[in-house]
Amino acid sequence: MNGRCGGEPELGPRTLLRPDEPPALERVNPAGGTHAVLVCDHASNRIPARLGALGLEPGRLQEHIAWDPGAAEVARHLAAELDAPLLLSGYSRLVIDCNRPLGHADSMAERSAGVAIPGNRRLSPAARARRVEALFRPYHAAIAELLDARSRQPTALISVHSFSSVLNGRQRPWQIGISHWRDRRLADLLLGALGRLGTFALGDNAPYPIEADIDYTIPAHGGARGLPAVMIEIRQDELRTPAGAAAWAARLAAAYRLIEGEIPQLCGHPLGDEPAGRPC
Numbered sequence: 001m002n003g004r005c006g007g008e009p010e011l012g013p014r015t016l017l018r019p020d021e022p023p024a025l026e027r028v029n030p031a032g033g034t035h036a037v038l039v040c041d042h043a044s045n046r047i048p049a050r051l052g053a054l055g056l057e058p059g060r061l062q063e064h065i066a067w068d069p070g071a072a073e074v075a076r077h078l079a080a081e082l083d084a085p086l087l088l089s090g091y092s093r094l095v096i097d098c099n100r101p102l103g104h105a106d107s108m109a110e111r112s113a114g115v116a117i118p119g120n121r122r123l124s125p126a127a128r129a130r131r132v133e134a135l136f137r138p139y140h141a142a143i144a145e146l147l148d149a150r151s152r153q154p155t156a157l158i159s160v161h162s163f164s165s166v167l168n169g170r171q172r173p174w175q176i177g178i179s180h181w182r183d184r185r186l187a188d189l190l191l192g193a194l195g196r197l198g199t200f201a202l203g204d205n206a207p208y209p210i211e212a213d214i215d216y217t218i219p220a221h222g223g224a225r226g227l228p229a230v231m232i233e234i235r236q237d238e239l240r241t242p243a244g245a246a247a248w249a250a251r252l253a254a255a256y257r258l259i260e261g262e263i264p265q266l267c268g269h270p271l272g273d274e275p276a277g278r279p280c
């Protein structure tokens with residue numbers, strides 16, 4: 001135990017994961033042929049064995065503070081239905097949140113939703129660097145590699161999340177939300193397509209808008225490449241059962257198919273001097 005800086009033993013930079021543990025990410029259907037690339041930043045509640053349970057009661061790891069319940073199931077179904085590649089983060093957001101910029105207070109949160117995370121208290125620079133190198137960098141390098149390999153074909157980046165059904169004692173109104181960063185055209189198309197498929201309580205850039213100082217995946221990979229990109233958030237009570245997750249994946253697949261033909265026109269140039277989303 002490192003008595004100087006919190007609850008992690010001092011280990012070398014590459015020794016966070018044991019050889020018998022899963023890698024930092026999982027690749028599903030990497031050669032998928034559709035325009036969509038799916039990612040799931042909060043797919044898993046697994047903690048590396050060397051970190052114990054981060055000092056938490058084991059039941060806490062089933063809660064939303066540790067992952068997005070149901071999101072991985074939706075993403076896997078969607079990857080299969082669309083023939084899309086999917087990358088899933090292999091470890092809990094409590095170890096390092098793959099959708100937070102490095103240095104953000106919630107990157108390795110000392111508290112999450114009011115719950116103290118003892119294993120994240122006063123982490124040493126070495127402990128932080130170990131998590132970055134073992135988990136964050138491999139996951140994002142895999143996304144970058146996949147997108148780079150598709151640089152000559154139309155690609156839309158879609159991240160799949162779930163959000164807690166109740167906040168501050170109140171049921172949240174949206175069943176599903178589609179959030180965008182600077183270019184809202186893909187979000188508008190998907191919201192319109194979902195509206196054509198049924199009567200759903202849709203969040204337009206809600207429950208969470210994408211902001212570059214809070215979110216990492218969509219700005220860093222989608223915005224930087226000028227790709228159409230959205231973050232999909234599904235309310236967790238919709239995903240309590242396997243059938244619920246499958247149903248939302250089927251709806252999303254149907255919505256995607258309605259607008260897939262428009263994706264090539266959304267491809268553009270990296271944000272900067274060029275106007276975002278200019279047709280390629």
Ligand SMILES: [Zn+2]
Pocket residue numbers: 041042067068160161162
């Ligand atoms: Zn999430």
